[in-house]
Amino acid sequence: MEKVHAGIIGLGRAGQMHLKNLMTIPEIVIEQVADVFIENVSEHLNDIGITNQTRDYHDILNNPKVDTVFIFTSTNTHEEIVTAAAKAGKNIFCEKPLSMNQVEEASLNVLREVKKAGVKLQIGFNRRMDPQFRNVYEGVRNGKIGTPQIVKVTSRDPDLLPHDLIQRIGGLLFDFTMHDFDMARYMMNSNISEVYAKGGTLIDPTLKDIDDIDTLALVLQFENGTYGLIDNSRRAVYGYDQRVEVFGSEGMLKAENVSNSTVELYNNKNEELQKPLPIFKERYREAYTAEMKAFVRSILKDEPLVAEGRDVIMAQRAAVAAKKSLETGLPQKVDTSYPLE
Amino acid sequence: MEKVHAGIIGLGRAGQMHLKNLMTIPEIVIEQVADVFIENVSEHLNDIGITNQTRDYHDILNNPKVDTVFIFTSTNTHEEIVTAAAKAGKNIFCEKPLSMNQVEEASLNVLREVKKAGVKLQIGFNRRMDPQFRNVYEGVRNGKIGTPQIVKVTSRDPDLLPHDLIQRIGGLLFDFTMHDFDMARYMMNSNISEVYAKGGTLIDPTLKDIDDIDTLALVLQFENGTYGLIDNSRRAVYGYDQRVEVFGSEGMLKAENVSNSTVELYNNKNEELQKPLPIFKERYREAYTAEMKAFVRSILKDEPLVAEGRDVIMAQRAAVAAKKSLETGLPQKVDTSYPLE
Amino acid sequence: MEKVHAGIIGLGRAGQMHLKNLMTIPEIVIEQVADVFIENVSEHLNDIGITNQTRDYHDILNNPKVDTVFIFTSTNTHEEIVTAAAKAGKNIFCEKPLSMNQVEEASLNVLREVKKAGVKLQIGFNRRMDPQFRNVYEGVRNGKIGTPQIVKVTSRDPDLLPHDLIQRIGGLLFDFTMHDFDMARYMMNSNISEVYAKGGTLIDPTLKDIDDIDTLALVLQFENGTYGLIDNSRRAVYGYDQRVEVFGSEGMLKAENVSNSTVELYNNKNEELQKPLPIFKERYREAYTAEMKAFVRSILKDEPLVAEGRDVIMAQRAAVAAKKSLETGLPQKVDTSYPLE
């Protein structure tokens, strides 16, 4: 079996979850792992048989056995590490965004290095590989609903994040809605060309202090003339609410929330033991592994990447436009050209 | 049993449907009916025992036995007939709108006459009495989802209307979306203060010739700071798609489409005999009778009207604002004051 | 329009419900009504325009305007009235059973008179006309599940009946399960040839005093070699539980319970506002009218009867066999021949 020889960079909470998933994929050999606080996880790594550990990610980039790096470090390091990995000739998996700077030139510079190096870069838009959304996506692409006309994304987090975390990862639009922009664009197979956003702090008014919001309603226009609606909330008390609906000339496809339970309770109060709606890690558990498998296939069999540089740029532009729309109260055009063609 | 003594004005298709419903309400005595083409329905009326028929609606207004009129004539007659009925001292049931003129002064003039006469006027926002939406509404009012934050209305017609009919009843925004504006406002218990609309002709490009559209996406802001999203289409091939969702600080209530079937088919194709989604008259069958019963109660027991003059003005203003938003590409403020207080 | 000229016999609670339904069918002219306590309902009848009232059902049988009688009197009068109506040459609608005597000869005698008179007799197995069960039935007949192999009927009453009523109408097997025997036989299109029953008093032990039970589990064998399972309870606290499932060589069709609500509530307790399950009259509301319409069609257009004499005999035999099975602890064969062929 041909294998991907992987180096893992970043073993915080996200990195550990991804590591666990990567270990279930037979085509992946984990050659080396790196974390600035490697001593915190060293014993556990030894336990599970990963002994080649380092504090310095450059060791991985210099390791000739490694052909592919998975970057799970915090956002503010992406720009530096992705650039260095590209220069080292490694294939790269990295979460969005590629740079902290919302001015896209920083991200584009990273992508230019990736292009120059001729390596593969997959962006962690994991929801594209969620079985439910994938099923909708494929149905739409296969013409089951005719020509798509309207896409609706409902995306609500189960609870507020700490303010300091928000400041590090970029606020509702850049941390959360960006996934929805990507999903809407993916479903419609067309770039977002205009955004109108309306939102505020209906849950936590102190979010204003850090220039963030918790509730958001958006109308999108796509390049192909179709429409989109997104609504976001930071606190859905009933769980992680993730639904997508695509309406077209010949029908509608929608993915409802996922539940783990098929048990129904009937009693004289006429209530039902409701399907406990899943939390974050459970909801996209399969997607996290599936995106890695897809990346492996794109490396070993040259299949198309699930999400690439262009995708993160387009989603980021939509988020920037939404932010400006919130600030100005006006709809904002979104540039759909891509300079790295 | 105290009774409402009714005169029915207008016996076209809508009028006949309403007549049938009215006949099932024991508190209603149908004293007289009027239609300009009364000869077309005369025999059928005799068959069902309604013999006091006239061509001229003034006969009903002059009939001292009649205390309440139900107006089912075409939109362009509402202004005249409602005004005359108010002057004749009759209680009035009438479909929206109250005038053809989208400048609201005409409607306000009608409402001034109603107010002066001290009669009851109920507007036919029948969806307020739909059992599903009513159930959501009451849940929201009773605090089941805490403080409402986002309302979403999905409203899609099963098929395009003829152009000439559209011209008579006023286009998507005034014929169709107006119900959704009213529903959104009803659920949130707050006036719409701003509208942003994006739409076009994705189904029938010739609608442009009559200045209409077939597909629409809207973001609303309410006076109380909350948000709304509406999406409309004129052609949902799978049926009449009418759903409402209200999201709040303590949960979410939503009304899914109504189906008449609980039958499930399992076979080796893993398809299901899908719940045949209902068409228009079926979907709101109960609502049409329920709104009449509510009107009877408001007359006989002085209960509050389900929908009154103010409601039609507010929905109309939202439609006018949406139209201007479509024309200008900009969000539009909506006046929420009511001059007839 | 050709009409059925009806006489109604029996205006107790059931009779009044049926009368209301009959009045909605345009092909039915109600010529005369009879009840031994006609004075109790006389005023109400006058109110709704039915003035030809009598205490004595013979007046109806002697009324030359009446061609069809609907018999809603108590079970112990069926034998006498149906026989007399047949002799008077009237078409007959009657609830099961045709006689109090569980020895079927009494019922057969009634059916012989019906046959001799050449009139139509429809048995009130209303569930055959329930839209859900009808949908399953038609799917099965149209081959959607291939060859049927197993039928399952779940049938549970919402609450215990008074002992004196039970004694008048015949206990669980004859009042309640008999409908399920008919439904199972209808779905499989084959006579029941063997019954094994197991049951007891898990809810109300005092039912033993009147030789009745409240809980029942049955296995059926059909003449064509297929199998059936029925379970009954007199008290399902969550409502009237009526489900049917037919399994076959190419799939399964099942009718779940009917609910009036499509509203879903999500909150932090992960419960759902459960579809309020319907009570008796609501659950079969449409079936009651549909069976009457079917009877009208069979009279006016000579369509087949929905349920005829043979059907009540077969269901009754299954009930008798089940009773004997309970008494002996052994399975019982059921005679499937029909002497009136």
Add this chain to the structure above:
Amino acid sequence: MEKVHAGIIGLGRAGQMHLKNLMTIPEIVIEQVADVFIENVSEHLNDIGITNQTRDYHDILNNPKVDTVFIFTSTNTHEEIVTAAAKAGKNIFCEKPLSMNQVEEASLNVLREVKKAGVKLQIGFNRRMDPQFRNVYEGVRNGKIGTPQIVKVTSRDPDLLPHDLIQRIGGLLFDFTMHDFDMARYMMNSNISEVYAKGGTLIDPTLKDIDDIDTLALVLQFENGTYGLIDNSRRAVYGYDQRVEVFGSEGMLKAENVSNSTVELYNNKNEELQKPLPIFKERYREAYTAEMKAFVRSILKDEPLVAEGRDVIMAQRAAVAAKKSLETGLPQKVDTSYPLE
């Protein structure tokens, strides 16, 4: 972390599936594996790091590092290996049955050795650990439906098995229905005291040649006076149909089939992309791991076993009684005493 030191005996298809699950449980150290055809899987085992391999299961029993054996060999070896493992002082996990002989004395002899050795023996009634059924079970035990009165188990295989396999594993009653007997008994928390079975070959008449059937309907009585119904089929074309319903004095709990999809398709044919019903390994995927985890807890923390020797004896007796009921056409009493108390 305290660990279970495991030896795996039998690496056919079932064994390999279980091995994969066992490897995901951190408390389990796999010390050695055995299979009579170990050469077939040797390379794969080396690949996944299991190098201590043997052809002879005695090597495992003699391995002092091994404290627990998991037996996944064919049924005809259970009696010998379980007995030997007990004598060797190992804790034992084994699939039902414990002996080929349907006369229970052989199984009881095995259980006597287990008792004498004082080791733990868990029977692989995996469905007890299925999350859906577990949820129902816990609801019933916690009184959510009051006193249970009726249990219904629907259990249908997706397709016929080869005749030679059937002969090795014991026919519908012993291979398949036995799980349902256990489930019914588990839900009602009471022994089965009587069985009536009706069945035949509606799918494959040649099953008669090997004294087996493919379709089955059963009525059970439990020691505590309650009732059960089971229906089985060997071929449900739509997938693996596994449902359980428990009805009680205060309500009903039921577990519907599990689907992996929440995607709904609406089109003008009013069909739905039906939730693809799962096949065997998928349906109980979680249960297979959960039963192992439960066994680990019972060893390390002395928690009660999920299913023990008594359980397999009781299920086996029900199967034997059902077989006799089929042969005689009569209900059969089932002994509920347990000699190894």
